[in-house]
Amino acid sequence: MHFFSQNFDYEHPWAHVIIGMWHKYPNQYCSHVVSVDVVDRSVDPETGIIRTERILGCKQKAPAWIVRLFGGSEDAFVREISFVDPATQNATITSVNLSLSQFATCFERIRYSPNTLQPNQTFFKQTAEVEARMTLWRTAADGLERWLVQRFEQNAHLGKVGFTDVLRRLWEEREQLQLQAAH
Secondary structure: OEEEEEEEEEOOOHHHHHHHHOOOOOOOOOOOEEEEEEEEEEEOOOOOOEEEEEEEEEEOOOOHHHHHHHOOOOEEEEEEEEEEEOOOOEEEEEEEEOOOOOOEEEEEEEEEEEOOOOOOOEEEEEEEEEEEOOOOOHHHHHHHHHHHHHHHHHHHHHHHHHHHHHHHHHHHHHHHHHHHHHO
């Protein structure tokens, strides 16, 4: 198993980041995400926690040898489940690949929470565990896991850049609406 992890702060309050979370796709930096379908959404009447399950459709440019070896296509699907708790101002997202999961799995966890030291910033923590399911060929499995983590890291960087752009646009729209309302 191989791992990926990153932490940083978004320069926006938690509520703004959570609104942005629902507008993350599509964006020009994450063009590999081509569809987002909400499968289920519910609100716990006692806690107010919002649970959302989505399926993300992706176009992955996998090397031809991987497609030949494992079959499939460049179409890939990811199951994402999020919990947003307005009372504690915590949001957690887990996701796992549905496509080619018999060969490898990527389990991702994301958490958004207010930065307690900087009131208008939101702390972001992301981890991923990648595991190839090729026990007979440990060397090949290790190489595949390293490649998948490298690919995940590239997409995570694009995700950060894209989400930052989405947040900037939402913030500008918010400020413009406030100006219009003031006049």
